[in-house]
Amino acid sequence: MYAEFIMVSTETPDAMVSDYYVGVPMEHLLAPFEHFERVSESQLPMIIDSFHLGDATKEPFKSRFKFRHGTSGECTTP
Structure with missing residues (x-):
């Protein structure tokens, strides 16, 4: 659950x-x-800039999000 x-x-x-x-x-x-606006799952970004909370090593994060920049600063988007 966490x-x-x-x-x-x-x-x-x-x-x-x-x-x-x-x-x-x-x-x-x-x-x-x-004060947050509710959005549907289809409105969530696939490419993110920052990760603030959660476990980025597990689902659902791994299947849903990709980082715009890799750890060395290279762009990971086309």
């Missing part, structure tokens, strides 16, 4: 703003994120 706690973000054109995405295993755990 692998389903996920927080990732993507950069936006505004250098001072990022889009954050939170995934939780149970609906009631969204309460602390009251």
Whole structure:
């Protein structure tokens, strides 16, 4: 169940703003994120810039997200 706690973000054109995405295993755990907008799974980004919370070594993270930049800074997107 803990692998389903996920927080990732993507950069936006505004250098001072990022889009954050939170995934939780149970609906009631969204309460602390009251100002977050709900999005469907199809609206989640496939390419992310930052990983904030969760277990990036397990599902569902591994099958859902890819990092825009590798650990050495190279771009991993086409």
